[in-house]
Amino acid sequence: MKAVVYEGPGNIRLVDRPLPSLLEPTDAIIRVTKTTICGTDLAILKGGVPTVAAGRIIGHEGVGVVKAVGKGVRHFKAGDRVIISCITSCGSCENCRRGIPSNCVDGGWILGNTIDGCQAEFVRVPFADNGLYHIPDAIHDEVALMLSDIVPTGLEVGVMAGNVQFGDTVAIVGAGPVGLAALLAVQFFSPAMVIVVDLDDFRLALSEQLGATHTINNSDGQAVAKILALTNGRGVDAAIEAVGHPLTCKLVQEIIGVGGTIANIGVYSQSAELNKQALWTKNITIRMGVVNTTTIPLLLQTILGGKLDPGQLITHRLPFGEALHAYDLFTHAGKEQAVKIVLDMVAQEEVDLVELIVRRIMAGG
Numbered sequence: 001m002k003a004v005v006y007e008g009p010g011n012i013r014l015v016d017r018p019l020p021s022l023l024e025p026t027d028a029i030i031r032v033t034k035t036t037i038c039g040t041d042l043a044i045l046k047g048g049v050p051t052v053a054a055g056r057i058i059g060h061e062g063v064g065v066v067k068a069v070g071k072g073v074r075h076f077k078a079g080d081r082v083i084i085s086c087i088t089s090c091g092s093c094e095n096c097r098r099g100i101p102s103n104c105v106d107g108g109w110i111l112g113n114t115i116d117g118c119q120a121e122f123v124r125v126p127f128a129d130n131g132l133y134h135i136p137d138a139i140h141d142e143v144a145l146m147l148s149d150i151v152p153t154g155l156e157v158g159v160m161a162g163n164v165q166f167g168d169t170v171a172i173v174g175a176g177p178v179g180l181a182a183l184l185a186v187q188f189f190s191p192a193m194v195i196v197v198d199l200d201d202f203r204l205a206l207s208e209q210l211g212a213t214h215t216i217n218n219s220d221g222q223a224v225a226k227i228l229a230l231t232n233g234r235g236v237d238a239a240i241e242a243v244g245h246p247l248t249c250k251l252v253q254e255i256i257g258v259g260g261t262i263a264n265i266g267v268y269s270q271s272a273e274l275n276k277q278a279l280w281t282k283n284i285t286i287r288m289g290v291v292n293t294t295t296i297p298l299l300l301q302t303i304l305g306g307k308l309d310p311g312q313l314i315t316h317r318l319p320f321g322e323a324l325h326a327y328d329l330f331t332h333a334g335k336e337q338a339v340k341i342v343l344d345m346v347a348q349e350e351v352d353l354v355e356l357i358v359r360r361i362m363a364g365g
């Protein structure tokens with residue numbers, strides 16, 4: 001099967017790998033129909049995620065069809081259409097039972113990290129009963145794909161951790177895929193004002209389409225002054241940081257209002273300063289963490305109810321055979337106006353079929 005393999009810093013390749021097989025009774029093998037690239041995959045490509053060894057198939061977002069299940073899998077069978085959660089959880093360890101499956105002692109974020117992931121034609125999913133979700137017939141694969149990681153992340157780690165309430169003023173700093181997913185999810189709570197801050201005008205224009213009441217391009221470094229002006233000097237009730245950089249970490253601390261909550265989604269590759277001397281009198285809360293993806297069933301219901309369309313985050317669709325080109329596009333996401341790039345296996349099968357037909361014609365068959 002074809003798979004995207006990390007070969008070391010700066011080096012990924014699309015190569016042939018053996019099909020995965022069932023290793024444990026609780027495993028399932030999924031034929032991936034669509035997958036996508038996450039910002040975390042770019043961090044892996046740069047060599048920024050040391051747990052990813054050379055030779056690893058990367059990718060932790062995918063939808064597909066169950067090909068085989070182990071004897072211990074109760075809720076899924078061959079032929080089921082499924083979302084693959086980016087989080088693997090055993091359901092019985094101490095952290096799973098405390099409701100923190102992202103920190104499962106036998107799982108957590110392991111797909112495309114410490115075990116082979118979803119950017120492949122087939123993937124082995126451990127603890128399949130906990131890591132897979134049935135896709136309702138009315139929901140398209142590419143819409144469901146947005147629920148593997150980014151929409152639950154925006155909702156759980158951004159909006160819910162940010163304690164967003166009806167009538168609140170919210171700032172989302174960073175309008176990448178997860179920041180925009182948080183923007184979609186924040187609408188469930190009817191905030192009065194949603195301010196999106198980014199450096200890219202395309203993403204800010206998209207933010208306006210997706211429900212931002214105000215957008216600020218911080219290329220001039222004036223975002224703090226502008227947000228304080230918009231809120232009569234109060235600052236915001238919830239500041240959702242979706243970049244993971246010391247400068248945006250500083251920014252959210254400067255715009256948070258009394259009693260507010262800073263929710264950190266951004267993945268930091270370096271330490272960032274917490275200015276406690278300026279924050280302590282404001283009675284604020286700071287939260288951060290890895291997504292549990294436990295909101296996937298609710299999000300599916302919300303899509304069915306017509307209250308959410310995560311398909312709005314998709315800007316590009318490419319056959320899986322062009323995965324490396326997709327990485328190039330996503331690396332230059334600003335210039336390419338890319339948010340989520342869907343890699344389509346079915347399209348690849350069609351490409352292969354066309355190639356086969358062409359080869360037969362050329363061979364005179």
Ligand SMILES: [Zn+2]
Nearest residue numbers: 038039040149
């Ligand atoms: Zn991800």
Ligand SMILES: [Zn+2]
Nearest residue numbers: 090093096104
């Ligand atoms: Zn567990």
